[in-house]
Amino acid sequence: MDKEMQPLLSVRNLAKRFAVKKDFWGRAKEYNYALNGVSFDIFPGETLGLVGESGCGKTTAGRTIMGLYRPTAGQVFLHGKELDVANGPDKRIQMIFQDPYACLNPRMTVGEIIAEPMEINGVYKEAGAKKQRVYDLLDMVGLSKEQANRFPHEFSGGQRQRIGIARALAVNPDVIICDEPISALDVSIQAQVVNLMSRLQKELGLTYLFIAHDLAMVKYISHRVAVMYKGSIMELAKAEDLYNNPMHPYTKTLLAAIPVPDPDVRADIALIKGEVSQNVGTGCPFAGRCPSASDRCWAEKPKTKVINGHIIACHLYV
Amino acid sequence: MSTSILSVKDLSVGFHTYRGDIKAVRGVTFGVDEGEIVGIVGESGCGKSVTAHAVMGLLPKENSFISGGSISFMNNDITTLSEEAMENIRGSAISMIFQDPMTSLNPVLTIGQQMTEGVKGLTGQEAYEKAVALLERVGIANPKERMKDYPHQFSGGMRQRVMIAMALMGNPRLLFADEPTTALDVTIQAQILALLNELRHDMKMSIVLVSHDLGVIARICDRVNVMYAGRIVEQGTVAEIFHNPQHPYTKGLLNSLPRMDMSLDEELPVIDGQPPDLLYDITGCSFVSRCGCAMRVCTDTKPVEQSVSDSHKAECWLLAKNRSKEAV
Numbered sequence: 001m002d003k004e005m006q007p008l009l010s011v012r013n014l015a016k017r018f019a020v021k022k023d024f025w026g027r028a029k030e031y032n033y034a035l036n037g038v039s040f041d042i043f044p045g046e047t048l049g050l051v052g053e054s055g056c057g058k059t060t061a062g063r064t065i066m067g068l069y070r071p072t073a074g075q076v077f078l079h080g081k082e083l084d085v086a087n088g089p090d091k092r093i094q095m096i097f098q099d100p101y102a103c104l105n106p107r108m109t110v111g112e113i114i115a116e117p118m119e120i121n122g123v124y125k126e127a128g129a130k131k132q133r134v135y136d137l138l139d140m141v142g143l144s145k146e147q148a149n150r151f152p153h154e155f156s157g158g159q160r161q162r163i164g165i166a167r168a169l170a171v172n173p174d175v176i177i178c179d180e181p182i183s184a185l186d187v188s189i190q191a192q193v194v195n196l197m198s199r200l201q202k203e204l205g206l207t208y209l210f211i212a213h214d215l216a217m218v219k220y221i222s223h224r225v226a227v228m229y230k231g232s233i234m235e236l237a238k239a240e241d242l243y244n245n246p247m248h249p250y251t252k253t254l255l256a257a258i259p260v261p262d263p264d265v266r267a268d269i270a271l272i273k274g275e276v277s278q279n280v281g282t283g284c285p286f287a288g289r290c291p292s293a294s295d296r297c298w299a300e301k302p303k304t305k306v307i308n309g310h311i312i313a314c315h316l317y318v
Numbered sequence: 319m320s321t322s323i324l325s326v327k328d329l330s331v332g333f334h335t336y337r338g339d340i341k342a343v344r345g346v347t348f349g350v351d352e353g354e355i356v357g358i359v360g361e362s363g364c365g366k367s368v369t370a371h372a373v374m375g376l377l378p379k380e381n382s383f384i385s386g387g388s389i390s391f392m393n394n395d396i397t398t399l400s401e402e403a404m405e406n407i408r409g410s411a412i413s414m415i416f417q418d419p420m421t422s423l424n425p426v427l428t429i430g431q432q433m434t435e436g437v438k439g440l441t442g443q444e445a446y447e448k449a450v451a452l453l454e455r456v457g458i459a460n461p462k463e464r465m466k467d468y469p470h471q472f473s474g475g476m477r478q479r480v481m482i483a484m485a486l487m488g489n490p491r492l493l494f495a496d497e498p499t500t501a502l503d504v505t506i507q508a509q510i511l512a513l514l515n516e517l518r519h520d521m522k523m524s525i526v527l528v529s530h531d532l533g534v535i536a537r538i539c540d541r542v543n544v545m546y547a548g549r550i551v552e553q554g555t556v557a558e559i560f561h562n563p564q565h566p567y568t569k570g571l572l573n574s575l576p577r578m579d580m581s582l583d584e585e586l587p588v589i590d591g592q593p594p595d596l597l598y599d600i601t602g603c604s605f606v607s608r609c610g611c612a613m614r615v616c617t618d619t620k621p622v623e624q625s626v627s628d629s630h631k632a633e634c635w636l637l638a639k640n641r642s643k644e645a646v
Contacts, residue, residue: 053503054474156592186361187530188589191574195586213504220576220586243578257508259533261575263556 006080007041008207009065009093009175014038014074015231016057016064034060036231036285037074039304040311042175047201047208049222049239051215051254057231058211062177065209066095078174091121094173098180100160104152110163111148114138117170137166141196158189162196169200177209182217194221215258219243227251230285232301237310247307248314250286284315292316322393323492323524324350324373329387331365331372340596342368344548345387350492355518355525357535357556359571360545363593366528369545370494373526374414375404392491409436410488417497419477423469429453430465433484445487452483455520456513475506482513486521493518496528511538532575536560541629544568547593547604554630564624564632566609603635611636 016035019028034057042048050058063069065076067089076083083090094117097103104113114134124130135145141162152160161181168176178197182190198221200206212218218225219239226236227250235248246252283298284290290297294315302313331343343365350356358366371377373389375396389397391412396404408414416422424432433449440448446465453461456479469477478498485493495514499507515538518525529535535542535556542559544552544567552565563569570589580586591608594600602617603609609616615635624637 053505158592187532187571188361188574191576191586191588192590194576195588198582198585215504216576216578219578220580221582223582253505257504259504259507259511259531259537261532261536261560261572263536263539263560265536 005043008044009042010077012039012075015072017072033231047222049218049225050211052228056228062179091171092174094168095177096164096168096181100157114166121171141166175207179211235312249290321352325390327388330385332385334381348543350524354540357539357542358528359535364545365548366545412492413485413490414494415481415485456483493525552632558630565634567605
């Protein structure tokens with residue numbers, strides 16, 4: 001990405017906590033920080049991959065940026081202007097959801113599903129133009145206009161995800177947040193959907209925030225990748241750099257754990273011990289599982305710094 | 319490595335539905351030898367889980383039927399075994415672990431109660447001690463304390479460890495693992511796969527690993543069966559399948575995974591179309607509509623299994639052509 005370019009979407013110190021325990025009066029006694037001060041930029045036409053294990057806050061990040069959750073702290077800027085979270089979701093940010101079975105209303109036809117965001121946002125008031133737009137969108141995602149009158153249950157998982165993509169495109173968004181869009185699909189169908197998404201990006205100049213746990217797919221589709229752990233970004237770098245030269249110990253272990261479809265790559269798998277624990281102390285969130293953790297890691301949360309083009313939060317690098 | 323533990327011959331399984339009978343498994347033949355890990359890989363709906371459930375005798379009685387073939391376990395035919403006789407084998411000689419460790423444990427019983435519940439021929443004390451030892455073996459810290467805990471007090475990875483320990487209570491010779499790591503994170507998945515690999519050496523058991531993830535299969539399996547639309551379309555050793563795939567479906571499946579050295583400018587090779595509807599009979603090859611090398615014979619006649627090597631077989635007419643060329 002060009003250094004001079006203005007970021008399209010900027011996230012600054014975004015935090016979101018959820019109450020895990022409430023007292024008798026319904027007041028929160030204990031919080032779980034799903035997002036703990038996350039900052040990143042996404043540039044126009046770029047795909048930023050966001051990876052991490054379940055519970056690391058990647059979905060919360062997507063939903064908070066989208067405006068579905070009200071952030072506890074921090075700001076989201078779009079085109080350099082701060083988004084007012086009180087207004088709820090902004091139509092310039094749209095979302096593709098993980099489960100193609102749950103995200104489409106079974107009682108609406110595909111045409112109605114795709115037209116709904118246009119109605120809500122008041123674009124294409126004239127019925128004929130709206131209909132034409134629905135047909136164009138169906139064509140764009142590789143479905144036919146005859147299918148507009150069918151119901152979601154008549155479609156396979158891959159086709160439903162195409163419908164979800166058409167719906168997200170309906171109001172010409174600037175940013176599309178893709179929350180694990182392919183993890184519910186079969187391998188051969190995943191490739192079809194990913195190819196569609198990258199084709200649409202080239203044709204329409206879309207910007208994606210691609211949330212996933214499949215590291216190989218994220219590497220393929222993303223220009224830059226951010227690795228999250230327990231609500232914080234551990235490392236963010238260009239996809240090539242991150243995968244060829246991971247710097248953060250967590251990135252290293254995560255990459256080593258990917259099952260590679262090659263039986264010769266079995267040997268010497270460095271296993272990471274332990275599991276993600278809930279307690280967020282004052283130190284580095286990864287200290288409990290890190291092979292190179294020192295006393296400092298337990299005491300002090302590392303600040304993010306830029307080293308060799310990697311944005312990294314780790315005490316190992318000065 | 320040569321003693322046969324499980325031999326499935328020409329197994330066919332169907333389900334009654336309101337649309338008609340779905341033929342989910344259409345003549346599946348495979349074997350498992352002592353101490354080996356055999357993988358069954360395929361996409362959703364290809365019949366891999368149904369095959370596993372059929373061998374376990376866990377198919378729902380009301381709407382499913384085995385329409386042909388035989389299953390023999392340690393040289394005894396278990397296809398037509400009564401429910402009582404099957405209960406003696408299931409959970410002891412053959413065990414199973416399931417995909418979702420969250421839902422396959424009973425939430426209102428402690429881990430200890432569940433582990434000792436189905437054990438035969440041991441006193442309560444012996445069963446308790448065995449359960450503690452196994453929990454320790456699968457890597458649960460403070461097993462004696464954890465025996466008193468309920469499933470919700472364990473994380474996903476820990477629950478899958480408990481499931482594995484529970485499956486080992488009857489000293490199984492054969493363990494079916496149906497997508498054991500699909501619900502887990504990659505780092506935890508790597509731990510569970512390593513554990514399964516250790517256990518098969520320690521306990522001298524065979525494992526059938528059912529998965530849709532080629533990476534998981536490549537990591538621990540010795541031999542692989544690739545299933546498509548209810549049939550095994552290719553089988554071979556893990557090296558043969560991954561380094562020298564013969565069936566266009568296997569090739570397509572391997573190609574559609576993004577390689578680490580790929581850039582966004584290269585389009586991912588895809589397998590176009592959808593798998594066939596298993597409600598209907600398929601006259602030719604089940605893959606014909608999606609295959610890039612389909613010939614007329616493929617639509618008309620079912621492909622016959624062709625041997626590539628002693629261990630490597632594929633059901634594809636392309637291989638027959640090659641062979642006849644060599645013969646001529």
